[in-house]
Amino acid sequence: MSDDDPLLSVRDLKKHYPVKRGFLRRTVGHVRAVDGIDLKLRRGETLALVGESGCGKSTAARSLLHLESPTGGEVRFDGASVGSFDDGELNQFRRRAQLLLQNPDEAFNPRIPVGESVAEPMDIHGVSDPERREELVADRLERVGIDPETADRYPHEFSGGQKQRLALARALVFDPDLLVADEPTSALDERVQTRILSLLETLQDRHDLAILFISHDIRTVRRFCDRVAVMYLGEIVERGPVEAVFEDPQHPYTQALVDAVPTLDPGERGEAKPLDGDVPDPADPPSGCRFHTRCPVVIPPEAFDIDAETFRTVLNLRLAVAADDIDVERLRGRLNDASDERLRTALRERYGVPDSLSDGDAERALSAALDSLLAGDEEAALEQLETSFTTVCERREPETHDTPVGSAACHRRDESPPF
Amino acid sequence: MPSEELPMLDWSDERSGFDWPSPAVTTFLVGVAAVSSLYLYDYYVAHVYLVGQWKVSPLEWLFLLSLSVFAALVVATARRRRDAARVWRRFRTDTGAVVALFVFTSIVVIGLFGPYVRPVTHNLLYATQPPLFFERSMVAVPSCSGRVVEGQCHGSLRFPLGTDRFGRDVLALTVAGARIATLITFIAGLLVVPLATVVGLLAGYRGGWVDKIAVTGIDAQQTVPAIIVYVLIVSLSNRSLALFVVLFGLFSWGSAARLIRSETRQRRELGYVLAARNLGGDTGHLLRRHLLPNVSNAVVTVTAHLVPILVLTEAAIAFLDLTNPDLLSWGRTVVSAQHWWVPLPAVIALVAMAVSCKLVGDGLRDALDPRGER
Numbered sequence: 001m002s003d004d005d006p007l008l009s010v011r012d013l014k015k016h017y018p019v020k021r022g023f024l025r026r027t028v029g030h031v032r033a034v035d036g037i038d039l040k041l042r043r044g045e046t047l048a049l050v051g052e053s054g055c056g057k058s059t060a061a062r063s064l065l066h067l068e069s070p071t072g073g074e075v076r077f078d079g080a081s082v083g084s085f086d087d088g089e090l091n092q093f094r095r096r097a098q099l100l101l102q103n104p105d106e107a108f109n110p111r112i113p114v115g116e117s118v119a120e121p122m123d124i125h126g127v128s129d130p131e132r133r134e135e136l137v138a139d140r141l142e143r144v145g146i147d148p149e150t151a152d153r154y155p156h157e158f159s160g161g162q163k164q165r166l167a168l169a170r171a172l173v174f175d176p177d178l179l180v181a182d183e184p185t186s187a188l189d190e191r192v193q194t195r196i197l198s199l200l201e202t203l204q205d206r207h208d209l210a211i212l213f214i215s216h217d218i219r220t221v222r223r224f225c226d227r228v229a230v231m232y233l234g235e236i237v238e239r240g241p242v243e244a245v246f247e248d249p250q251h252p253y254t255q256a257l258v259d260a261v262p263t264l265d266p267g268e269r270g271e272a273k274p275l276d277g278d279v280p281d282p283a284d285p286p287s288g289c290r291f292h293t294r295c296p297v298v299i300p301p302e303a304f305d306i307d308a309e310t311f312r313t314v315l316n317l318r319l320a321v322a323a324d325d326i327d328v329e330r331l332r333g334r335l336n337d338a339s340d341e342r343l344r345t346a347l348r349e350r351y352g353v354p355d356s357l358s359d360g361d362a363e364r365a366l367s368a369a370l371d372s373l374l375a376g377d378e379e380a381a382l383e384q385l386e387t388s389f390t391t392v393c394e395r396r397e398p399e400t401h402d403t404p405v406g407s408a409a410c411h412r413r414d415e416s417p418p419f
Numbered sequence: 420m421p422s423e424e425l426p427m428l429d430w431s432d433e434r435s436g437f438d439w440p441s442p443a444v445t446t447f448l449v450g451v452a453a454v455s456s457l458y459l460y461d462y463y464v465a466h467v468y469l470v471g472q473w474k475v476s477p478l479e480w481l482f483l484l485s486l487s488v489f490a491a492l493v494v495a496t497a498r499r500r501r502d503a504a505r506v507w508r509r510f511r512t513d514t515g516a517v518v519a520l521f522v523f524t525s526i527v528v529i530g531l532f533g534p535y536v537r538p539v540t541h542n543l544l545y546a547t548q549p550p551l552f553f554e555r556s557m558v559a560v561p562s563c564s565g566r567v568v569e570g571q572c573h574g575s576l577r578f579p580l581g582t583d584r585f586g587r588d589v590l591a592l593t594v595a596g597a598r599i600a601t602l603i604t605f606i607a608g609l610l611v612v613p614l615a616t617v618v619g620l621l622a623g624y625r626g627g628w629v630d631k632i633a634v635t636g637i638d639a640q641q642t643v644p645a646i647i648v649y650v651l652i653v654s655l656s657n658r659s660l661a662l663f664v665v666l667f668g669l670f671s672w673g674s675a676a677r678l679i680r681s682e683t684r685q686r687r688e689l690g691y692v693l694a695a696r697n698l699g700g701d702t703g704h705l706l707r708r709h710l711l712p713n714v715s716n717a718v719v720t721v722t723a724h725l726v727p728i729l730v731l732t733e734a735a736i737a738f739l740d741l742t743n744p745d746l747l748s749w750g751r752t753v754v755s756a757q758h759w760w761v762p763l764p765a766v767i768a769l770v771a772m773a774v775s776c777k778l779v780g781d782g783l784r785d786a787l788d789p790r791g792e793r
Contacts, residue, residue: 067696094699106690111712111789117691121698123708154789170694 007078007210008064008097008178010039014072015056015063019283031283033059035234036073039212043177044204046211048221048242050257051231054279057214058102060231061180064212065097066090077178095125098171102183104163108155114166115141115151121173140169144199161192165199172203180212185220197224218261222246227406230254233290234282240406250408252297276316289411292393293319299391299411304362310354311389314366317351318385321369321378328374340374347373362388443495450487454480477661482602485609492609509786516782519775526772530601533594539747542586549574550581550589550760581760589752593764596749600730600772603664607729611668612722615675620706620714622676623683633680637673645670646732650741658743663736667729675721682714715787723780727773734769 016030033056041047049057063070066082075082077093085093101107108117119137127133138148144165155163164184171179181200185193197220204211215221221228222242229239230253238251249255256275275294280286286293292315300311320326328343335342347370348355357363365388372381392411401413440448458480461469469475475483496503510516545564549555551574557567565575574581580589622633645667652662686692692709700708711718736742737750744751749765756762 062693065697067693091699094697097697099694099697101690101694103690107694109691109709109713111715111787112708113789120695120700120708124695124698124700124704156790167694170698 005079006040007043008039008041008212009076010037010064010073011076012036012038012073013060013063013070013075015059015068016071029283032234032285033282034063034070035282035285037229037231037234037236039064039229039236041178041210041212043210044208045227046204046213046225048225048228049212049214049231050216050218050221050228052216052257052279054282055231056234056282057216057231058182061099061182061212061214065099065180066093067099091125095121095174096176097178097180098174098176100164100167100171100179100181100184103187104160104167105155105187107163107167110155112154113152114155114158115148117155118151118166118170118173121170125174136173137169140172141166143172143203144169159192161188161195164188164192164196168196168199168203172207175207176209178210178212180214182214183216184213186215186217193220200224218246218257230257233279233285235290235409237291237410238403238406238408240403244405250403250406250413251291251410252295252412253291254408256294256296286394288392288394288396289398289409292391295393297412298393301388301390303388304357304359306357306359306362310357311391313352313354314357314362314385314389315391317347317353318382318389320351321373321382321385324378326373326378328376340371343374344370365389441495442498443491446494447487447491450490451484454483454487457483477659478602478606478664481606481610481661481664485605488609488613489605505789506783506786509789510782513782513785516778516786519778519782522771522775523779526597526768526775527601527604529594530597530599530604534591534598537588537591537594539587539591539595542582544586545578545582546584546586547758548572548578548582548586551576551579553581553760580764581758583752583755583761584757589761589764592747592752592761593749593768595747596752596765597768599660599733599746599748600768602660603729603733604726604776606664606668607671607726608722611672612675612718612725615672615721616679616711616714616718618672619676619679619717620683620710623680624687624702624706624710626684626687630680633676637677640670640673643670646736649736653741658741660733660742660746660748663733663742664729667732671725671729675725678717678721679714682717683710686710686713712787716784719780719784719787723777723783727776730772731769 013034014032014036015034016032018027019029019031020026021028035056037060039047039049049060051057059068062068064075064082066075070083077097080089082090082093108114115137118140119133122133122136127136137151141148141151146162146165146169150157155166158166164187168184179200184200185196188196200211201224203209211225213221213225225242227240228242228245229236230245230251231237232253238245238249238254240250245254246258249258260275275296280290280293289295292298296312297308298312298315300306300308304311306314326347331343331346335346344367345355347353353366357366365384369381369384369388372378372384392414396411398409398411399414400407400409403413457469461475467474510520544562545560547555547560548564549572554568554571554573557563557570557572560572563572563575564577565573567573578588578590580593582588583592618633622630648670649663649666652666656662687710692705695705695709733742733748734750734753737746737748738754740754742748742751749769752765753762
C-alpha cells in the first residue's frame with residue numbers, strides 16, 4: 001500500500017430508511033439520513049465530521065462500519081470493499097475498525113464487570129488463553145490510565161470519564177487501524193474531555209491510528225482534528241483542513257456553525273445571528289441546495305434588486321405560507337379585528353420583512369401575495385410568492401466547487417453568478 | 420504508561436469457521452437426544468414398562484425433557500462459577516429469600532423423592548385417624564393406631580398428620596401433591612419459560628417479520644382462555660395432567676414472551692449492544708452475553724409468577740373436580756376432605772410453595788443486578 005492510498009475511502013455512501021404507513025405497511029417514502037457522502041481518511045490522520053444533531057453523522061458512522069448495511073455507495077477499507085467481505089474478512093475488519101460511542105454510561109453492559117467487557121473482543125474472536133487475556137486487558141487498562149486492579153468492578157462504579165477511557169481500552173484491544181469516535185466527549189465535562197482527547201492523541205501518535213471524529217463541537221474539532229467535513233442533512237457541504245475551513249468558511253452553513261460557537265470577546269459578541277429553525281425533515285429534504293430554507297445568504301432572484309438579507313425574510317414568509325403556518329383568522333382575532341393594513345404590518349413584522357421592499361416589482365408581488373393571503377386565498381398567495389420569489393438555491397443542486405484549500409457545495413461559488 | 424510496543428495478538432491460531440456449541444448447549448442437546456431415544460425405545464421396544472414397573476406417563480416424559488434443560492443450566496452455572504459465586508454472595512444477604520429458597524427446595528426435593536419413601540396406601544381399618552397431639556372419640560374411628568385414653572383415640576407417629584376417610588395417610592397425600600407441584604414447576608420453569616424467553620429475545624432483537632409473527636401468535640393465543648379449552652377437551656376425552664400442563668403451558672407463555680420482548684426491544688439499540696456488534700459479535704453472542712443478562716429481571720419475575728400460577732391453577736381445577744380423581748394433587752386432597760386435618764397440610768404447602776417461589780424470585784432478581792450491591 002502506498003502512502004497516498006487512503007486507509008478508509010467512502011464513496012457516495014447512502015443510508016435511507018423506508019417510511020411505512022397504513023395497514024399494509026406500504027413504503028410511502030424514505031428518510032434520507034445519509035445521502036451520498038464521500039470521505040477519505042489516511043493512516044495517522046484525524047478527520048472530523050461535523051454538523052448539527054440530526055444531520056446524519058451517527059448514521060454515517062454506523063453505515064460506514066457496516067453495522068447497518070448502506071443503501072448505496074461503497075466503503076473501501078485498506079483498498080478492499082467492505083460490502084463484499086466474506087465472514088472471515090469481515091471478522092478481520094471488525095478487529096481493525098473500532099467504534100467509540102457518545103454515551104459512556106451505556107457503552108458497558110451493566111451486568112458484566114468492566115474487565116470482562118474490555119476482554120469481550122477476545123471472547124468474540126476466540127482468544128481463549130486466560131493468561132494472555134489478563135495480560136492484554138491489564139496492558140490496555142494501564143494505557144488508558146485505569147488501575148487494572150479495578151477490573152472486576154461493575155460499570156456503575158466508574159465515572160463517565162473513566163467509562164469512556166474503558167471504552168477506549170476495549171476499542172484498543174486489537175490495536176486497530178481505524179477508530180470511529182462518535183461524539184466521544186460530548187457527554188463529558190471540559191476537564192475530562194481534555195483528558196480523553198490528549199489520550200486519543202497519544203495513542204494516535206504511537207499506533208498511527210486513523211480517527212474519524214464525529215462531533216458537533218467546533219472547538220473540540222479545531223483543537224484535535226486535521227481535516228474536517230461539514231455535514232448538513234445527509235450531505236457534505238464543505239471540506240478542507242480544519243484551520244482553513246473554520247478561519248474562512250466557504251459555505252454559509254459552516255459560517256453559521258462557526259458563528260454559533262460562544263465567544264468571550266465582547267467585540268465579536270452579538271454580531272452573528274444564530275441559525276433559525278431545526279434541520280428539515282430528512283424524509284422530505286428541501287429541493288436544490290438543502291440549506292436554502294435556513295441559509296442567511298440565500299441568493300436573491302435575478303429579476304429583483306433586493307439584498308440577500310431582505311430576500312431571506314421574504315423567503316421565510318413564503319416557506320411559512322407553504323408549510324401552512326400562517327393562520328390569518330387567528331391573527332385577526334388576536335389583533336381585535338384590526339384592519340387589513342395592520343394585519344399586513346403584523347405579518348411583515350413577524351417575518352422581519354421591511355415595510356416596503358426597495359425593488360418596486362418585488363414590492364408589488366409581495367403586496368399582491370399578502371392581499372390574497374388576507375383574502376383567505378392561500379393557494380393564490382403561495383403561487384404568487386413562488387413565482388416571484390424563487391432562488392437558484394432551490395432550483396438546482398449546487399455543484400461542489402474547489403476552494404483554495406478544499407471544496408464547498410454552494411451556488412455562491414458558481415463561476416458565473418446568476419445575479 | 421507501559422512500553423511503547425503494544426502487545427500484539429497472533430492470528431495464526433485464528434479459530435476455524437465452525438463453532439462448536441457451548442458446553443451448556445451440548446448438554447441440552449445430549450439430554451434431548453437421550454430422552455427422545457428413551458421415548459422411542461419405550462414406544463417400539465419396551466411397550467408398557469420402561470424399566471421394571473415404571474410406566475412413564477406423558478407428564479413424566481415432559482419432566483424428563485425439562486431435566487435436560489436443568490442439566491444445561493447446571494453446566495452453564497458451573498462454567499461461570501465466579502459469576503455464580505457473586506450472585507450467591509448477594510443472594511445470601513437477603514435472609515427472607517434464603518429461607519424461601521430452603522422451603523422451596525424442600526418442597527421440590529420431597530416432591531421428587533418423597534413418594535418413594537412414603538407412598539399412598541389405603542387402609543380402611545385406620546380411616547379418619549386424628550393427627551399427632553390431637554384426639555378423637557373411639558366411636559368415630561374403625562380402630563386406633565395410637566394410644567386410647569378414656570375412650571379417646573390419640574394421634575400416633577404412624578400417621579403423624581392423621582388419615583382421611585379412606586384410611587390414606589395425609590402425610591403421604593401431601594407428599595404426593597408435592598410431586599405433582601414439582602412436575603409442574605419443572606415443566607413451567609424449565610420448558611415454558613425458556614421457550615418464552617427465546618421467542619421474546621428473538622422477536623425483540625430481530626424485529627421485522629420475526630417480531631410480527633411472534634406478536635401475532637401471542638395475540639392469537641391470548642384471546643383463547645386456556646380453561647375453556649381445557650374444559651372442552653376434558654369433556655370429550657380423558658383427563659390427564661399432561662393435558663393440563665401442555666394446555667396451560669402453551670397458553671401461558673404469551674404474556675411472558677411479550678414482556679421479555681419489550682424489555683429486549685428497549686435494549687437492542689443501547690451502546691453496549693452496538694459496541695459488541697462492532698466488535699464482530701454475532702446474534703447468539705449478543706443475545707446470550709448482553710440481552711439475556713439484562714432482561715433477566717423480566718425472566719426471573721416471569722418464572723416466579725408463572726410457576727405458582729400453574730400450581731394454583733391445577734389446584735383450582737382439581738378443586739372444581741375437573742382433573743383425574745387418581746391424581747392426588749393438593750387441590751384434589753382439599754376437595755375430597757371431610758375432616759379439618761386433611762386439607763390443612765395441603766393448603767399450607769400450597770401457600771408455602773407460592774410464597775417461597777415469589778420470594779426466591781425477588782431475591783434472585785436483586786442478586787442478579789450488580790447495581791443493588793448491599
